[in-house]
Amino acid sequence: MHYIAKNPKNSEVYEKMVKKCKYFFIKNSILVIDKLYYNHNGWKTLIKDDMKSVDINKLLCKLWITDELHVYPEILSKNSIVSSIIPKIYQCDAKHLSLHDQNISLNEFMFLCSSVKNLRLNEVTIKNEDGTEVSFDKLIKQLPQIKEIF
Numbered sequence: 001m002h003y004i005a006k007n008p009k010n011s012e013v014y015e016k017m018v019k020k021c022k023y024f025f026i027k028n029s030i031l032v033i034d035k036l037y038y039n040h041n042g043w044k045t046l047i048k049d050d051m052k053s054v055d056i057n058k059l060l061c062k063l064w065i066t067d068e069l070h071v072y073p074e075i076l077s078k079n080s081i082v083s084s085i086i087p088k089i090y091q092c093d094a095k096h097l098s099l100h101d102q103n104i105s106l107n108e109f110m111f112l113c114s115s116v117k118n119l120r121l122n123e124v125t126i127k128n129e130d131g132t133e134v135s136f137d138k139l140i141k142q143l144p145q146i147k148e149i150f
Contacts, residue, residue, distance in 0.1 A: 002027065011066050011093065029061035030090045035068040038081055062090035069112065070098040079103050086111060099124045106134050113143055120150040 005027035008014035015032055017024040035046045036054070043054040063085075069092065071082045082102050092112045098120040109126050113119065126134040140146070 011064050011091075014064070030064050031059070031061050032064045032066060034066050036063070036065050036070070037068075038071045038073065038085075040074040043085075056085055056088055059088060063088055064090045065092045065094045067094060068096040068098075069094045070096075071102060072098070072100045073102075082112070083108055096120075098122075103127070105129065109134075109139075110142065115145070116143065117145060117147045119143070119146055119148070 001023070004017070005024045008017065008024075008028070008030075011032045014024070014028075014030060033045045037044045037046075037051075041053070043056050044051045045054050046052075073079065073081050079101050080103055082099060083104055086108050089111075091114075093115040094112070095115060096118045097112055097116045100122045101124070103125045104127075106126055106128055126139065128134055140149075
């Protein structure tokens, strides 16, 4: 039971387990969300066709993003906002990823892009662990599942 609670196969299985038995949420607290957005008003998510604010700093559980992640800070001093949320993410299965005006490490980028099909980057700098910038062709080689890049 403990292994199943700590290693859910996918978000659908996890949600079914939590609905049947709260033990799974207590052992591995994950909030499954389809879409997560960031702009000058902060973090928001879409719940039943209504945008709701999310205070990431007050969340006691991890996030499992299943469809979209969009970061549009509109303030240049917030160029590491996506890096600051990564410790709060259990898994990112987003199919659509949009990053604007961000500085991010290659490891963080690859963590976010594990399932991405549609990638949109604008003024994004991705760096290796040694601080050098990652070339665009190196990124593309590591993302064979990508269908569209803007």
